[in-house]
Amino acid sequence: MTAATGRPTLLVIAKQPLPGRVKTRLTPPYTPREAAALAEASLSDTLAALLHVPARRRVLVLDGVPGTWLPRGFDVVPQVPGGLDERIAGAFAVCDNEGPALLVGMDTPQLTEDLLTGVGQDGHDAWFGPAADGGFWALGLADPARAGSLVRGVPMSTDRTGAIQRRRLVDAGLSVRDLPLLRDVDSAADASAVAGLCPPGSRFAAMLASLAEVAR
Numbered sequence: 001m002t003a004a005t006g007r008p009t010l011l012v013i014a015k016q017p018l019p020g021r022v023k024t025r026l027t028p029p030y031t032p033r034e035a036a037a038l039a040e041a042s043l044s045d046t047l048a049a050l051l052h053v054p055a056r057r058r059v060l061v062l063d064g065v066p067g068t069w070l071p072r073g074f075d076v077v078p079q080v081p082g083g084l085d086e087r088i089a090g091a092f093a094v095c096d097n098e099g100p101a102l103l104v105g106m107d108t109p110q111l112t113e114d115l116l117t118g119v120g121q122d123g124h125d126a127w128f129g130p131a132a133d134g135g136f137w138a139l140g141l142a143d144p145a146r147a148g149s150l151v152r153g154v155p156m157s158t159d160r161t162g163a164i165q166r167r168r169l170v171d172a173g174l175s176v177r178d179l180p181l182l183r184d185v186d187s188a189a190d191a192s193a194v195a196g197l198c199p200p201g202s203r204f205a206a207m208l209a210s211l212a213e214v215a216r
Contacts, residue, residue: 006099008120008140010055011091013079014043014106016064025186034211041203042185044069045109048203052113056099061091084156088139092147102127102140107184109204110197111137115180125174128166132183134159136166146172 015022017040019032026035050058051073060070063079070076080090088103095101100120104111108131119127119140129138135157141147150172154165169176185191185204195205 005121005123005142007054007056008099009057009059009095009101009144010050010053011059011061011094011101011103012043012046012050012074012106013061013087013091013103014046014063015039016062016067017043017069018064021064023185026188026191029188030211038185038191038204038207038211039106040067040069041207042109043106044203045198046104046106046111047071047074049111049113050104053116053119059091059094061087061094061103063087085152085154089148089151092141092144092151095144097143097145100140100142101144102138104129104138105184107186108137108182108194109185109202110182110194110199112199115182119177119179122177123175124177126169126176127179128162128169128176129179130162130166130181132181133186134162135184136162137182137184138179139165 017036019036022039023035026038048071051071058074060074060076061079062076066076077094079087091103092101102119125142127138127140129136131137150168154168155161166176183190183194185194191208195208198205
């Protein structure tokens with residue numbers, strides 16, 4: 001199979017940042033409202049970063065409804081029901097299959113356009129962004145139509161999820177480009193570490209700093 005190349009469709013899979021529905025592992029020390037504010041800031045940073053990445057199309061695959069945090073330039077489609085593997089496969093299904101696609105989550109506000117340089121245009125069949133907790137923060141496919149068979153059945157939210165998902169890609173005969181290892185924001189310790197890695201102007205870093213100031 002010859003890998004499709006060109007500007008990718010960029011997919012962001014996310015939950016509406018509502019108190020009690022997102023970043024529950026941040027509580028405590030943060031309140032549900034504060035955790036939701038951090039989640040919104042993280043999502044905002046992610047969407048802003050992707051606006052600078054050359055793309056055929058940008059799509060927010062959302063569980064919930066969009067708010068004022070959504071910038072122009074993104075189509076919005078609902079997530080399909082089911083586990084995370086089904087929802088990821090469903091996200092790729094919104095692509096028109098005329099070119100590569102890359103999916104990222106909402107938990108890596110340190111994401112910059114430089115980390116995605118060449119994705120979709122470097123001749124690979126797949127792109128894989130490993131996460132420090134054993135999961136993955138990015139998954140790209142030159143042929144998005146194959147996502148169902150490559151993603152469904154992968155056990156999610158374990159310390160082996162990333163390794164199993166990458167093995168699926170390799171076992172399918174795909175050439176895989178590994179993207180940099182990133183740390184997800186799951187815990188308060190993660191939030192502090194990631195904020196220090198965010199680029200200037202980060203909403204996430206500013207929100208975390210403001211919450212720390214209130215606590216003092």
